[in-house]
Amino acid sequence: MARTRLLFACLALAAPLVPGTATAAPLAAPLLPxxxxxxxxQPEMGKLSTTQLSCEPAGGRHKHAEQACDQLLPVEGDFRRLEATDAMCTMELNPTKATLRGKWRDKKVDFQQVYSNPCVLRAYTGKVFDF
Known part of the structure; x- marks a missing residue:
């Protein structure tokens, strides 16, 4: 019994003298929010369509999530600042409202714009509202 106590006492005293083998984890780069x-x-003559999009990393239910995020990154999530494409659209009058709400890099966003028809909407917003 005395031997066991002596052994445990020696081990307890020696433990702090043994160098640790744990290594510090490398510092990770800060992630963007x-x-x-x-x-x-929402076209005036048509049904409401809604989807979810997440960026950084791209994902969600949006069928073109990666391309949509690629387009939104340079304009800080404001689709109204996207450049129009050279699409050929008819002069059909079907006012179509595009809405984007949520969070962009930790900042609340709430944008909406009305276009003369769905084709014009896609011409101005590319893959962002192509879902």
Whole structure:
């Protein structure tokens, strides 16, 4: 019994003398805050369509999430600042409201714009509202 106590006492005293083998984890690069958005398209003559889009990393239910995020990154999530494409659209009058709400890099966003028809909407917003 005395031997066991002596052994444990020696081990307890020697433990702090043994060098540790744990290594510190490398510092990780700071991650950009995620951007989570709800997008909707409401044509006057048609049904409401809604989807979810997350960026950084790209994902969500949006069928072109990666391309949509690539387009939104340079304009800081404001689809109204996207450049129009050279699409050929008819002169059909079907006012179509595009709405984007949620969070872009930790900042609340709430944008909406009305376009003359769905084709013009896609011409001005590319893949962002192509879902």
């Amino acid at each position: 995620a951007s989570g958005l709800v997008l909707s398209v």
